[in-house]
Amino acid sequence: MLVFKYRSGTENDLKALENNQYWSSSIEQLNDPCEAITDAKRVKRFLNYIGQKVAAKTREGVKLINDNTDDVLSMDNKMGIYSLSKTPLDELLWAHYANSHKGFCIEYDLDILLKNDGKNHVHSFPVIYSKKPPSIGFLDIIKNKQNNYIKKFAFHKSKRWEYEQEHRIVTSKIGLNSYYHKALKSIYFGLKIKESDKSKIINLFKSRGIQFYQIELEKNSYSFKAVKLESDNSHESKYLKQLPITISNGKIIEFEILKSKIFNYGGIGEFKVLLKQELNKSELENLINYLKENLFNEGKVLFFEFFTEQNKAEGVPWAYANIRKGQTDIQFNRKK
Structure with a gap:
């Protein structure tokens, strides 16, 4: 499966791309203030019931249970999120995440991108869009159902974001994550990218045997198209095959x-x-x-x-x- 990441084209973007890395953001770094909202009323009621039966007889005791329950349910500082899209041709994504069309878009092979770390540390699902936050139940937080909880916590968003067609990777490490270089397949250049920036990127990555595309407007249309650029890929790539x-x-x-x-x-x-x-x-x-x-x-x-x-x-x-x-x-x- 191919997935896409829109980037502004900063020096940090290029450095990460050059070093075969991506940045996995914390929940609070994302641009949606409603990230990770869940409806945990049912599990809170259950835990309050157990707590009252066992120990909590006062208002302070009940508050302590509630506060501790929130800590248990919160995964804000325990996971990183790498947001991807299923298309390189969305005009709003280019405007919002690629410096108003002046940046570029990366194409990855998702299967290769996920090979590192293993299933216990990397989760990958398409985002589910709904009108209400997902409901968390007791079964979602027990050990053998943890995957259900992560899906509800990190892979649900408001329906207003549905246009993004987002596919996410959730990692246990916030910050830079490395990946195997063959996951990188293509780079798409925005409508307004500077020729000097485009040339710099092509010169940096042409030896890796990847493809380059230029985004253009379809004639008499709001739609975009990707035009493949001719590049000198006739020689076999020596990247990570021969020491420079x-x-x-x-x-x-x-x-x-x-x-x-x-x-x-x-x-x-x-x-x-x-x-x-x-x-x-x-x-x-x-x-x-x-x-x-x-x-x-x-x-x-x-x-x-x-x-x-x-x-x-x-x-x-x-x-x-x-x-x-x-x-x-x-x-x-x-x-x-």
Whole structure:
């Protein structure tokens, strides 16, 4: 499934895109003041009933139960939200979220975007639009029904927002989240984007083998269309396949990523890399720094296993490396 993100085109937008990251906002950072409103009357009545039977006999006791119930039900500071759309052609979304058509729109492959973190830490559903907030019941908050609660809390909005056709990702980490680079498929340029901004973006990302489109108005219509731009994608993309020669001092260092697993919520990354040739320690350090920047720039603890063709056949890494607290440790698997 393809999904779309409208961006203003700021330096932060470009930096996140360049580093294969997206910003997951807190509830309070979103532009709808009615976000996360739920009708919890039923569950509050139930918990008040239990509390009164067990302990709360005074007005203060009942208030304490109510306050604690609100804390239990609130997930405002426990999740991040990344809002996406199902179309790159909505005139209002371009106006509201892409700097009045001066920005751009990103196209993602949702399945690849969701590969990191696992189902317990990333949730993805289309937003449900209704006239009234969803009702929360006791069964929604017990452990094995937590997914129901998250859906009601984070994936419902007022019907007035229905035009956005929103599809959301909810993460357990607020802020920058990394994703596998192949999730990025295309970039669409707004009607009023500056040619200099467009050229800058094309030059930054043309080596990744992605497509570029220009948004235009249909003739005699309010509708938009996306016109594919001709770009020099005739050569095979070397992005995350070859270390840039500016880093390798002109030497051709090729590799293949065999495994890329990211746990955004814990800042942990696990990677397996196949090398086309053996490297010395300095070359391997340069490659590790490049991989960190492009695979998991915000990662705190990263584990690498490097293989040559021979080692891959044997199932034994040629070298191991890990990054902790900004320090890189490399160990070569020397044969006796």
